[in-house]
Amino acid sequence: MNGLESAGNRVCGIGLAGCGTVGMGVVRTLARNGALIRQRLAADVTLEVKKILVRDLAKHRSGEVAPELFTRDWQAVVEDPAVSVVVELIGGTDLAFTIVARALELGKPVVTGNKALLAERGEELFGLSRKYNTPIHFEAAVAGGIPIIKSVREAFVGNRITAMTGIINGTSNYILQRMAEAGLDFQSALAEAQQLGYAEADPTLDVNGWDAAHKAILLATLAYGFPIATESVHVLGIQQVKPIDIEFAKQLGYVVKLLAVIREHSEGAVEIRLQPSFVSRSHILASVNGVFNAVAVHGDAVGDAVFYGRGAGQDPTASAVVADLVEAASACGAEGKHRGFLPWSEGGSLVPIEDTETAYYVRFDVTDRLGVIAEIAQVLAAAKIGISGTHSPVNPEDPEAAFVDMVFLLHRCPYGTLQQALKKIEALDCVNSPPVVFRIEVL
C-alpha cells in the first residue's frame, strides 16, 4: 500500500493541498498532539505530512515547515507514492475538484473542508468515491468544531431524522447579535465584524446565506441520502434585515437568527430553507451568540439533541480535519467497501417552498388612516390566514400620533398562501412598500 510501512509503526503519509489558515492549523495540531494521537489509537499509525501544495513558495519560508515539502504542482502532491491520504483545503470548485477526483481515482482517501465543492459537485464526487471504493471525509465542511457529520451518520444511524435546525454561519450570527445588542444597522455591524476578523473582506457568501445553505445541503444529504441541487433550495440572507424588525422581535420575545431548517414531511419529501427567522428567546438556539454555531437534531429514537461549538477558525477546523485524517488512516488497507458517506437514496425530493408552513411576522409600512387594519385583516381573512396578534409602536403619551409600522403575527399557513395574500395587501393604497416577512419557527 502506498506510503504505508508495514512495520509496527505504520506511517500514513498526508498530501496537503492548501496551506492557509486551516492547513497551518493541521500542521501545528499534528506537531503538538501527534504523540497523544498515536497513544490513543489502538493501531500504531503515525500521521506525517509529506507534501504541501501552495500557490506561492516564497510565502512559506518561515522555517516552521521543512521547505522541501512545498510544491506548486498539484500532481506532485496527489500522485506522490509517499502520500496515502489527500487533504483538500484550497477551496473553490475547479482545481479542488480535479485534485479530489484524481485522489479518488488513485484510491487515496480524501479529507476536505470544502462545502461549496461538495454541495455543488457532490453527486459527481460521491460517484467517483463509489466507483473507486475510496472515501471522502468532510467533517470540516460543516460547523468546523462540531462533530455533526459523524453524529448524524454514526451516532444517530438508528434514527429517522425528523428535523435539523442550525445556526451554521458564525459571521452572520455575529452581525445579527450586534444589530440586536447595539442597535447597529447591517452595514455598521458588518464593518465591525470585518474589523474584528469575523467577516472576510468579501463577505458575500456569509451574508447572502449561501455558505450556510451549502452546509444545510450537506446535512440534508447525510440525513436523507439523496443529492440536492443547490438551485432548488430557498435561500435568503441577512442583508435586508432592518434594525426595526430586530427591535420588534425583542419586544415580542424573539431573537432573529439566520436559520437552516431541514425537515422531513413524509418519507423522502424534505423541506430545506435558509433565512433569517424568529426564534423564541427561551429556546436553547436563541442563546447561541457570537461566532458560535449550533445544530439541533431531532431523531425518532434519540429525541432532541443539540450540538454547540466553534464553526470556523484555524484550530477548530483543524481539529475536524485531524479527526477525519485519523479515520482515513485507521481504515487504510481495510478490506471490503469503504465506510465513508455515499448517497443511498434516489427517491428523495424537495418540498416546494410554497408548501412549507410556519407562523409569520409581517410588517407593513402603512399610512395611518381610518380602516387600515380592517383592510389588511380582511385580505388575510379571505385567504383563511389567522391573526394571532398585532403590534404597533404607538406612543401612549400621544394617542394622536400616527403609526407607520404595523406588525401582524400570523398563524401557521403555507408560504404560498401567504405570498398571494401579501400581493393583494401590497396593492392596497394604504400600504406604502412591500411587506417585510420573517418566519416564526416553532422548534
Next chain:
Amino acid sequence: MNGLESAGNRVCGIGLAGCGTVGMGVVRTLARNGALIRQRLAADVTLEVKKILVRDLAKHRSGEVAPELFTRDWQAVVEDPAVSVVVELIGGTDLAFTIVARALELGKPVVTGNKALLAERGEELFGLSRKYNTPIHFEAAVAGGIPIIKSVREAFVGNRITAMTGIINGTSNYILQRMAEAGLDFQSALAEAQQLGYAEADPTLDVNGWDAAHKAILLATLAYGFPIATESVHVLGIQQVKPIDIEFAKQLGYVVKLLAVIREHSEGAVEIRLQPSFVSRSHILASVNGVFNAVAVHGDAVGDAVFYGRGAGQDPTASAVVADLVEAASACGAEGKHRGFLPWSEGGSLVPIEDTETAYYVRFDVTDRLGVIAEIAQVLAAAKIGISGTHSPVNPEDPEAAFVDMVFLLHRCPYGTLQQALKKIEALDCVNSPPVVFRIEVL
C-alpha cells in the same frame, strides 16, 4: 465467522442480555428503522436479534417478540453460534461481568450501557478486551442520547482535552430545578420526580451522585487513558441541598447544578469531582433543564463545545445501543487490532481534592451579635482566603432584626485551605452548626 452469512446480505446476530425498558427499545428501534439502517450502511449488514436473556419467561408473552428467542440461560445467549455481538443490559456488576467476560473470550464484541460495571470493573474488562482483541462499546453508558463517547474518542482525537463539565444525571437535575422553581424541599421534589417516573423507587444512586460519578469516571478514562479507582473520586450528592441555598444562589445570579468536573492540571494529573455547584445563570449549562443532560468539552484545538440531549429513557438509550451495534457489526471480520476503546496510559493520577481550586459560597448559621462578621473574616484573612462579597438577608423594614444566615463569597483557593479555615470558624461560639459550602464554578 460466527453468525455471519458470507453472502451479499450479511446477517449480524445479536444476543440481548436483558429485555427491560432499554432492551425492548432496541428491539423496537431495529424493527422500525432496520431497513433505513441497512440503506445507510455502505456494507450490507442486517442486524437481527437471535436470543434474549430474561429472568422471567412469563413476562415476555405479549407476542411482540417471537417467544422462542427468550431464554433464562445466559450461556445459551452468549455462546449461541448465531450470536456474533452481545448486548449487556441487565445491570449490576456480577452476572453482567460474567456475560461480558465470556463474550470477549469468545471474540464477540460487546455493547453495554452499564456504567457501574465499567467504572467498577473496567480495568479487568478492558484487559480482556485487549487480550482477546475484541471491543467493548459503551456509548449508552454515559448520557444515553448524547454521543459524547464517540465525540471525545473520535471527533476530538486530535485534541488535548483540557476540561469536561457535565450535567449527567437527569433525575437530580429535575429535582434541583423543581426546588428552584417551586421552592420545594429535597424530599418533596424527589417525591414529585418519582410520581412522574423521573426517579426510580430506589433513587439512591441518582441523588447521592454515584450514577453521575460512574459516568464521570468513564469520561475521564476516555480523555486521559488511565483507569480510575472509584473510591478515589470526590462525590457529593444533592440530598443535603437546602431551599435556602438555592434561593440565595438565585439572588446572587447563579443556579445550583449537580456537576461533574474533570480537568487536566498538568499532563496526566487529573481533577475529578462531582458535587452540587453554583453555575452562572448566563452559562449555557445553566439552561439545561428537566431530565436533559449536557456535557461541555474544552479541547486545545476545538475550543469550547457543548453536547445536549436526553440522558436516559427507552428510546434515547436504545439509539446509542443501536449505533454501537452498527459499529460492532461493520467491524465484524475486520483484520488487525480492534478499534474499540482501550486504556493507553499508566502514568495518570488524580489530583487530591484538597488541591483543587474554585471560588466558594459558604453559608454560616450564626448568632447575630456584635463582631460576628469580624471574627469570621479574621479567620479567613489569616488563612489568606479573600472575600469577594457577603450576603445576608436583612429586612430593610426592620434594621433591628437579627440575621441567622450569613453568606460569604470567597475567592479561589485550594479546597484544603478552605476546610482548615472552616474548622476554625466552626469552633467560634457565634457559629451554630457546620458551614454549608458550594463551589462556584468558572466555566
